[in-house]
Amino acid sequence: MINIITYILLAIVCFGYCHKSRPKRHFSSEEYRINTPSCDVVCEGQWKSEFHANFHKIYDTDYFEIPLDTAIVKNRASLKMFCSSTIQKYTCLRKECRILRTPWSAEKHICIGHFDNFDRNINCLSLTDRYVQKECSDVCNSIRIEISQAEISRMAEMEFSRQEKSEFIEQNKHCNFIACHQLCHEYIINKVCIDSAVSARSVVKSYYDSYLEREYTALNKDDQDELYSSFCRRVTPGQDENLYTANMTRYNNLTLDRMKNDIRSAFSILD
Template sequence: MFLPKLTIEGVLGFNFKKSQKILKISILVILLLLCFINYSQARYKRFIKEENLKLINNEEYLIQTCVAYCDAQFGREFEEHFGRSYFTQFFDFPIDSLIVSSINNFNSFCSLVEQRSCCLQQECLKSSVPASPQTHICLEHRADFERALACLNSTVPHFKFHSICSTAAKQSVDIKRLADETHGFDIHLTEQYRQQDLRCRFQACTLSARIMLINEHCNQNGFEEDQREHARRTVRRYYEDDLELDLIEYGETLNATRRFPRFCAAFLAQQKAEPIALLIDHKSSQIYLDELNILLKIIGADTAKMIVTGM
């Protein structure tokens, strides 16, 4: 039996042909994969609008999605801990009785606020946490609220005068004056102005009622005057800062002077005891005081009843 003579050239030739065959198969597989990927992408794009594709690659959209995730996580943990919805059953104004009912609840709430702040900074890469009623209480003025907590806890829970102030805010509106203030506005701006005006009236009402209750209940429970004054100052600053946030949302002062409700501007100036940001003339201040008196008259009897009975 004769065996073929093996040479270096023969071996190399055989390996080269085998390598060529493997290479061709590999290229064919890669081409097939590329075709499949391109087809899949084309098919996928047919079901996504062009503007949505732009959103996916938009940094602002990604940040908004991240913020929404942090908010949802905060809301879920709030509900798990307190047994009620943060978004539908918790009130920033008046200060919710849930967080002033005990130091444990207060600390638990602030712990959740701190976790949300960490989420925004670490996950969403935000250099600073946007100001809000929650950050005011837990991050900026926590020590003040801790000191005022016992006095605030002795006041009537917010829901006892929530509906009263909602009604009083609507009844105190001067329809003719509101029409004059919104003259020349389109439908959207008019509605925005009206809603903000009502919100400020509601806040003025709840702040006044809260101060009345602090004066009465904290006095009955043996708090010293300096403690009552600290509680009043803490609550007023809380409302004041929120009003300033509302004002900032209206943009530059020049535009805000026209678009920010006159009652709100006077309310803010009254809390700061100076006409900051907006030019509040004597007439505007008097209008505010007159309409605030209407609010106080409406809530007066009900608030007095709550103070006496503790209901």
């Protein structure tokens, strides 16, 4: 009897001390939110991880949307591999995160909105890629970019802050760079893909047009519409190049003509 009573007492004491010495931590809901990535971040992270595994490139530093990256247009297998992973990302956002509406992105445009067009024209895009990556990049990285005196005067009249002036100039440079790559890629398509030139140019134009529309939408959303230069408006579908600064058409024509001449000079070997 004594042994049984002693055993019971020891068991009770042990249970009490063991329970206290090995506490189980319970995370509060606030701690869980802080330490757990949001659902969309997880989907994005998985996609970038697959990109690295498939192409041996780090997405954030080695992938470029302008011009179209070699990882996408190298061949049909690369395009399909990139788009398979991209579709999985958007499926993850929709099913796991319940995010039904997502903004425009380069990968969404290529893989969800226009995959069939890219797939049909992949041979041409692949043939032109080496010129786009080297010669077009050389030209577009060295083009002369200027702000018209009329727009300089307008910035003064509207009392732009130093930061606003800087953002205006940088956005204008970005638009020039994008427009240059579009013109250059279309020029190469005309020279290299004679039979499929019309279709391939349409694919490239649609991509760059949508990219520029995204640029404008981002500024307009933040009520910074006036930071979009006349040239940016000229090359962005649906925008008026003379909205804020009048009589800019001739100036923008000269800018585009200068780009085209630089491109032709770089590719004179193909003429």
